[in-house]
Amino acid sequence: MNPRLAKALVNGLLLGGAVVALFPLLWMLSVSFMAPGEAGALPPPLLPAHPGWANYRELFLRAGMGRYLLNSVLVSGAITALSLVFNLMAGYAFAKLRFAGRERLFRALLGALMIPTQVAMLPLFLLLKYAGLVNSYAGVVMPGMAAVFGIFLVRQYARGIPDELLEAARIDGAGEWRIFVRIVLPLLKPIIATLAIFSFLAAWNDFMWPLIVLTGQEHYTLPIGLASLAREHAQDSELMMAGSVVTVLPVLLLFLSLQRYYLQGLLLGSVKG
Amino acid sequence: MNPPRAAWLFLAPALLVLGVFFLLPVLGALVLSLTDYDLYALADLHNLRFVALGNYWELLHRPLFWSALGHTVYFVAVGVPLSMGASLGAAMLLNSPLARCKPLFRTALFAPVVTTVVAVAVIWRYLFNTRYGMANYVLGLVGVHPVDWLGDPHWAMPTIILFAVWKNFGYNMVIFLAGLQAIPPELYEAARIDGASAWRQFRHITLPMLKPTLLMVGILTVSGYFQLFAEPYVMTEGGPLQSTVSVLYLMYDEGFKWWNLGSASAVAFLLFVIMFAVTALMLKLSRHGEEP
Numbered sequence: 001m002n003p004r005l006a007k008a009l010v011n012g013l014l015l016g017g018a019v020v021a022l023f024p025l026l027w028m029l030s031v032s033f034m035a036p037g038e039a040g041a042l043p044p045p046l047l048p049a050h051p052g053w054a055n056y057r058e059l060f061l062r063a064g065m066g067r068y069l070l071n072s073v074l075v076s077g078a079i080t081a082l083s084l085v086f087n088l089m090a091g092y093a094f095a096k097l098r099f100a101g102r103e104r105l106f107r108a109l110l111g112a113l114m115i116p117t118q119v120a121m122l123p124l125f126l127l128l129k130y131a132g133l134v135n136s137y138a139g140v141v142m143p144g145m146a147a148v149f150g151i152f153l154v155r156q157y158a159r160g161i162p163d164e165l166l167e168a169a170r171i172d173g174a175g176e177w178r179i180f181v182r183i184v185l186p187l188l189k190p191i192i193a194t195l196a197i198f199s200f201l202a203a204w205n206d207f208m209w210p211l212i213v214l215t216g217q218e219h220y221t222l223p224i225g226l227a228s229l230a231r232e233h234a235q236d237s238e239l240m241m242a243g244s245v246v247t248v249l250p251v252l253l254l255f256l257s258l259q260r261y262y263l264q265g266l267l268l269g270s271v272k273g
Numbered sequence: 274m275n276p277p278r279a280a281w282l283f284l285a286p287a288l289l290v291l292g293v294f295f296l297l298p299v300l301g302a303l304v305l306s307l308t309d310y311d312l313y314a315l316a317d318l319h320n321l322r323f324v325a326l327g328n329y330w331e332l333l334h335r336p337l338f339w340s341a342l343g344h345t346v347y348f349v350a351v352g353v354p355l356s357m358g359a360s361l362g363a364a365m366l367l368n369s370p371l372a373r374c375k376p377l378f379r380t381a382l383f384a385p386v387v388t389t390v391v392a393v394a395v396i397w398r399y400l401f402n403t404r405y406g407m408a409n410y411v412l413g414l415v416g417v418h419p420v421d422w423l424g425d426p427h428w429a430m431p432t433i434i435l436f437a438v439w440k441n442f443g444y445n446m447v448i449f450l451a452g453l454q455a456i457p458p459e460l461y462e463a464a465r466i467d468g469a470s471a472w473r474q475f476r477h478i479t480l481p482m483l484k485p486t487l488l489m490v491g492i493l494t495v496s497g498y499f500q501l502f503a504e505p506y507v508m509t510e511g512g513p514l515q516s517t518v519s520v521l522y523l524m525y526d527e528g529f530k531w532w533n534l535g536s537a538s539a540v541a542f543l544l545f546v547i548m549f550a551v552t553a554l555m556l557k558l559s560r561h562g563e564e565p
Contacts, residue, residue: 010366014372017381017382021385024396024400024439025388028396044407089284090284092283093280097277097280112296116496118502118521118524119299119544120302122302122305125528126534127297127301142294148291204389205390208503208525227391230507241395241399243392244393252387255384263383263447
């Protein structure tokens, strides 16, 4: 094949792929600014005739979207903060603190990754029901406070910390907690950013567990609220697209601004060992 | 404080959370699946009875369980190769020395991965609307009759597969890209000097060098695809004619719509056993391939 043709082919295919990947998202944005019923015309319009905020106004003033947004921010923020602390502590202990049975315990945790989380959902629901935590923020947040994947990620990264550094601090009389906060955490900064964006995106996008444990609208997160709106307003495509924008835009923007950290975590997590 | 004690204190919060909210419930699910826990037991625990393997026995005789399993296997068997093929193709394009604006293309192709399933499933429902959806309009331009994408039992699952490929291929693409970049370029140079075609280079250099990555990605993707739930929940509600009811959809309905928590736990455990068996089989087959 002649080189210019090959170059055109490779870049043409990439461009085509990018269009396929982005078109639904751009179409969503465009339709969300259309007037009710406008997107149902033939041929399907690509751009709104008179762009306006009517759908967003309807969503926030009448459909309770503001509440869902607030719930999502609260729940995802709490899960991210708490799981960050717990995973960092555990991952560091697995990487750098010696204790009997360390490797065996860690391998057992990795083995638990084989079990699909949905297996735990039915008894977990009962547990929370008897504890009076069904339909509460705590019901969504508590099971997310630690994750094997997060512990694994921290351990992989923390293994690179030189032991001499920690030993020197111990000889100087520093306590273990002080060493963790003063020496280890600053060294773990890149993985903290990675873990934070991973946890936040996963919590934000989570669907099945919140759907099960949140039974009242006042606690719905965005995905649950959107799914319930989609069942009520199946015909209002413009309104639903605005709802999708509100749900997707925050995580897309977050990803775009912290892309480097996210992709690094994805690659670290995929190298088992 | 001596290090071992400190270690356990550092581990305690995470282990406590995992123990109480994951390990304990998993064991609970096993026990629950051996009982007839239902709406009556939910109201008063005295109504609870031990039924041994009764739930499993009943499930294996229920056509709905087999059809749900069939739909899930269909989704995995078609969706995983398509997904991985798209990922590998995209990764090879991005890895090509001829490609321009690589970071831009990579970000664009990856974007669907970080979106919320529910939100993008809602978008697809409109793009694949039979009457005024963009998909049928474009097909109509080239003379194809409108397809009832989500309303025809034969088309609903393929549409969901198409959606899943679009949503997920970027994830494995990034992993494959890293794998491709780790292949020493000298291998390709030597092959070119020997006059090997692009196909032969792919077949005899790229694929063997990527094999460990392919296996790992394959196993993770298969496990992920077995857990099909949100897509049919939002796009089809399991329909039409229950043609998109997956195993987890059945578990959800059984557990949280009909409150048969015992039987739903049995569904969850059967799914786990099947996933475990498939993973073990994949590992075994890959080892078998290494011997000759």
